[in-house]
Amino acid sequence: MxxxxxxxxxxxxxxxxxxxxxxxxxxxxxxxxxRSPGGARKFSFEDVERLKEIHMKMKDGFHTFELRKSIAGHQSRT
Amino acid sequence: MxxxxxxxxxxxxxxxxxxxxxxxxxxxxxxxxxRSPGGARKFSFEDVERLKEIHMKMKDGFHTFELRKSIAGHQSRT
DNA sequence: CGTGTAAGGAATTCTGACACG
DNA sequence: CGTGTAAGGAATTCTGACACG
Incomplete structure (x- = not known):
């Protein structure tokens, strides 16, 4: 996943x-x-779930910089 | 999957x-x-496993028409 | 039979920018 | 701040065909 x-x-x-x-x-x-060799983004199913979660939080009034902390812990930026 | x-x-x-x-x-x-609206093929992880299996059988000397039977049972063509 | 390749076209994705608020 | 859009380019995928064996 x-x-x-x-x-x-x-x-x-x-x-x-x-x-x-x-x-x-x-x-x-x-x-x-x-990224693919050509530069196209490649996502996982986990990313899909994460994006859904992000969007729900956004609808609840959160800002991106706030979500970076609250949802953090999944993966870093290695 | x-x-x-x-x-x-x-x-x-x-x-x-x-x-x-x-x-x-x-x-x-x-x-x-x-198929995507534009005609591009879209595969699942199951398809990936299936393709690997197919290729191994092919290397063992089987022909595609033989594999259609032996590997069948996964999905039909609904 | 199974797979390689060149050919031309169409769909997909990318980035940077301007816009609004 | 978060998102829409038009712009131009580059990478991806598609099909039908010719080739070899």
Whole structure:
């Protein structure tokens, strides 16, 4: 489940988020997809769950910098 | 694990097969990937395992039409 | 039969920017 | 701050065909 295998379009379909939101959450260091040789983002099922969780918190009024702490602990940025 | 989420390039990397082989095995009805709106194949982790199994059998001298029976039973073509 | 390859096209994804608030 | 969008380019995938054996 932690294997990075899906492209952003698949993640969009699975989470219901827009590509823009997914890229932004990555920019805010809330998720850490890998990259294909060509530069395309690759996400895992865990990332999908994490993104769903992030979005719910956002709807509850949290900001990205706050979530970076509360949801932290999954993976660092090795 | 049965969710169709990876594109053929990812499957290529995970199985070590060539895209040509993967497409051929689909043509021979040994795996049944879904399609994205644009026509791109989408595979599941189960498909990846299945493809590895297929390739091992092939190396043992089996032909695709023989494998369609022996490995059958996973999924039909609904 | 199973697989390689060149060919041309179409869909996918990427980044940086401007916008609004 | 979080997200939408138009812009241009690059990487990915698709199909049908010719090839060899």
């Amino acid at each position: 932690s294997q990075k295998v899906m492209s952003i379009g698949t993640v969009r379909d699975l989470t219901g988020l827009t590509e823009r939101q997914i890229r932004y959450y990555e920019d805010r260091e809330l998720v850490f997809p890998e | 049965s969710q169709k989420v990876m594109s053929i390039g990812t499957v290529r990397d995970l199985t070590g097969l060539t895209e040509r082989q993967i497409r051929y095995y689909e043509d021979r009805e040994l795996v049944f990937p879904e």
